[in-house]
Amino acid sequence: MPGKAAYAHSQVQQVRSRARARKSHSVDASGGGSGDAIELLDIGEAAQFLNVSETSLRRWTNDGLLPCLRVGRRRERRFRRGDLMAFMEQPTAAPRSGNGNVNSMTAQSPRDESIAAIQGNHLAGIYGTDAGRLDLAVSFLLDGLQQESVCFLVAPSAAQRDILKAMKRRRRSLSADIKAGRLIVSQHQRSAAKQLRFFELGMGKAEDKGVESFRVLGDMWGLRLLVSAKEMILLEVGFERLVVARFPVVALCIYDARKFSGLELLDALKDHDDTFRFPLGRTIA
Numbered sequence: 001m002p003g004k005a006a007y008a009h010s011q012v013q014q015v016r017s018r019a020r021a022r023k024s025h026s027v028d029a030s031g032g033g034s035g036d037a038i039e040l041l042d043i044g045e046a047a048q049f050l051n052v053s054e055t056s057l058r059r060w061t062n063d064g065l066l067p068c069l070r071v072g073r074r075r076e077r078r079f080r081r082g083d084l085m086a087f088m089e090q091p092t093a094a095p096r097s098g099n100g101n102v103n104s105m106t107a108q109s110p111r112d113e114s115i116a117a118i119q120g121n122h123l124a125g126i127y128g129t130d131a132g133r134l135d136l137a138v139s140f141l142l143d144g145l146q147q148e149s150v151c152f153l154v155a156p157s158a159a160q161r162d163i164l165k166a167m168k169r170r171r172r173s174l175s176a177d178i179k180a181g182r183l184i185v186s187q188h189q190r191s192a193a194k195q196l197r198f199f200e201l202g203m204g205k206a207e208d209k210g211v212e213s214f215r216v217l218g219d220m221w222g223l224r225l226l227v228s229a230k231e232m233i234l235l236e237v238g239f240e241r242l243v244v245a246r247f248p249v250v251a252l253c254i255y256d257a258r259k260f261s262g263l264e265l266l267d268a269l270k271d272h273d274d275t276f277r278f279p280l281g282r283t284i285a
Contacts, residue, residue: 039081040069044120046079050088054119054248058212060087074207119213122236122244124272125254125283126265130162132285136254137217138166144215144250145177150206152199153185155219160185163217181206188223192235195223196242203247216251220268221259229264236271252283 047054060066061077066087069078125136137153141163144151153163164185168174177183184202189195203214223232236253243249255268269275275283 040078041081041084043077043079046077046084049081049084058119058248119248119250120244121274121277122240122251122272123253123275123278123283124268125252125275125285126257126268127254127285128257129285133159133219133254133256134163134166135285136252136283137163137219138170140252141183141215141217142167142171144213145171145182147213148182148211149213149215149250150181150203150211151183152202152214152216152218153183154188154195154216154222156187156222156225159219159222160187188218188226190226192227192231192238195235196238199239199243200246203243203249207247212248214247214249216249218251218253219256220253221256224260224264229267233267233271 041049043054043057047057050057057066057077057079061068067080067083069080070076071078127133127136137155141151141153153160155163164174171177174183178185186198189198199216203211206214220232223235227235239251244251253268253272255265257265260268
């Protein structure tokens with residue numbers, strides 16, 4: 001059994017590596033390839049180049065502080081390496097703090113950022129009480145709605161009721177959010193393939209309407225009631241390859257420590273290694 005778990009975890013890591021190591025693109029000034037090509041980096045590569053989060057890059061481009069190109073039907077951001085170099089070398093281009101002082105371009109540590117601040121994070125949370133589940137779920141989803149992300153709550157019906165009740169106490173417009181499709185509430189689909197298709201279709205339609213970010217909160221016991229532990233791993237692998245690599249999403253998969261076995265919880269942590277970029281106190285309740 002440990003050998004199978006190790007193999008499955010290795011598969012997850014390979015998928016993550018392939019999904020995130022996307023190639024650069026080259027075009028000349030007129031849009032075609034030539035000898036004096038300009039290398040274009042996608043947002044993940046540009047964030048790595050500057051050693052900052054993708055969220056910071058989106059904010060700086062939206063504020064006009066950092067130039068970028070928009071390509072394709074989805075208007076994805078592409079960055080010239082020269083523009084990134086110039087941005088680093090000019091302190092006046094850096095974002096300013098509330099007192100008007102220019103902030104350092106030194107990267108903000110992930111430990112100083114909100115768990116949900118960095119697009120592409122695929123995190124695991126563990127709770128041992130119903131109150132702990134609310135601690136993990138409610139703020140995560142409310143913050144997403146506040147930032148105008150389309151949020152997905154995927155959980156068993158009883159958990160849905162508790163989470164929505166707690167959210168309504170803090171957000172009066174929650175019913176309107178659900179009606180408008182800003183919060184999509186669902187139980188888990190009956191297979192990993194159907195669940196992935198559910199996310200792809202929902203996020204694709206939202207992006208066509210101009211939505212720029214997503215959050216997914218999944219209470220994983222709902223899926224475990226329907227599929228085997230092995231198929232849950234297939235879902236995690238597919239989520240990295242088909243959803244995280246394609247859409248600007250943050251996902252928090254929460255696990256009930258009263259129901260999952262110790263080995264299943266260990267595998268969950270191994271399969272969500274983004275979790276370890278933050279203090280575990282933020283994801284254990």
